[in-house]
Amino acid sequence: MSAPRRPDAGSPQDGPAHAPTRVFVDHRELLFSVVYNMLGSVADTEDVLQETWLSWSGKNRRAPLAEIGNPRAYLVRVAVNHALARQTAIASRRETYVGPWLPEPLVTDATTGLAPDTADHTVRSDSVSLAMLVVLETLTPLERAVFVLHEVFGYAHTEIAGMLDRSPAAVRQVAHRARAHVQARRPRYRARPRVRREATERFVAAALGGDLQALLEILAPDVTVWIDGGGARQAAGLRPVQGREKAARMLAGYASRRAGDLDVHYRSVNGDDAAVLFSDDSPYAVMVMDLTPDGDQVCGVYVVTNPAKLTRVRPDADEVGTAQ
Structure with a gap:
């Protein structure tokens, strides 16, 4: 089963039995943005979202949706951990890549103002610049996850600690190290x-x-x-x-x-x-x-x-x- 996108109004997915599907679709854009900024690849991001959907749908077959207190936090946690697990395969691929590797660009359509993914047009307002993504490639996977969650999406260290099964103190140390690394390579400025x-x-x-x-x-x-x-x-x-x-x-x-x-x-x-x-x-x-x-x-x-x-x-x- 493919990860769902936006169901059309009046479709069977409007019924109560499809509440988990609607929750996933409502958070899909957030999940895409978080994972893309961690991986820099649309194809890998789509694969991670597919894995996240399978985990989410499996969870809801075993337990009612009401038992998940914060679906947004749960989905982000699952997606981030799937992205971290995928880093091993990505690193192995990079070893045989010919020439410099750059992130896959998200190109905005001049008419719609939107950036296409594999199937539909979606807003990617939370993606960081290509130059910043190149700098993020120099971080460890854990440092990059913490930096993206804290600096780009504004998650508190305590929230990130819960997502990554680490202590808040450990997350703060990783965040400090990642921020110093990034700022040394890319000072914060943006031309008009x-x-x-x-x-x-x-x-x-x-x-x-x-x-x-x-x-x-x-x-x-x-x-x-x-x-x-x-x-x-x-x-x-x-x-x-x-x-x-x-x-x-x-x-x-x-x-x-x-x-x-x-x-x-x-x-x-x-x-x-x-x-x-x-x-x-x-x-x-x-x-x-x-x-x-x-x-x-x-x-x-x-x-x-x-x-x-x-x-x-x-x-x-x-x-x-x-x-x-």
Whole structure:
């Protein structure tokens, strides 16, 4: 049985016997957001939600729903623990992954303002930026779970302790360690939306236009470029490129091979302005830029070209500009 989504009004799932289904559907978006921020993969998130649904439906076959005092807390606890258990398989997969690994981007549709998952359009307002997800990859699975639950979703340490079967004191220590680790790698700042959009458009024009001088001006001296092709794109590098000169030359050369065939759609990706590149209406790449605190330069470039991570990306006629 697949994990349920939103039942249509008037369906058989409106009956009392389907109360557990309605409870799960009501909390599905929260569960998706929590698990996605822990794993960075939509496919793995959907698998975890399926496992959570099976645990939930099995629990309700054995005991009435009324015996579960706080269904929301129960479902989050089950989902988080399934996500932690899945980390072993994910780590094993990463060992054989070709080149840099980046999270699967959540691309917002320009018309609806929503981000698609495997079957329907759903709001992903609680997803953190792609750059932050990359930083979270450097945490241990436990540190990441605690950070996501506390810093992103606002759960108290005592609540997290109950979810993870640890003492509140132990959770506070993990939270302190995770927060210090993240803040050391990603200071808290966020450029204004207009500044982000202008910087994104300047960068894309320079990169796809092969304008080396413009790239040297907009890239920060210590910029890092990640290109995740998963071994499916020949032009993707096997490791991140650091430094303005190397990055500019690599980006200019990378774009010159395909720029004339690409259409640019400006979208929101994980809440940030970004560019989605299409070739003959098929998604070719998602480009997300991380800005310096003043918003004047690009300090990080995240390019996802792995086709397996772009299967949910769709073109939108309202937000298109042809690359020159």
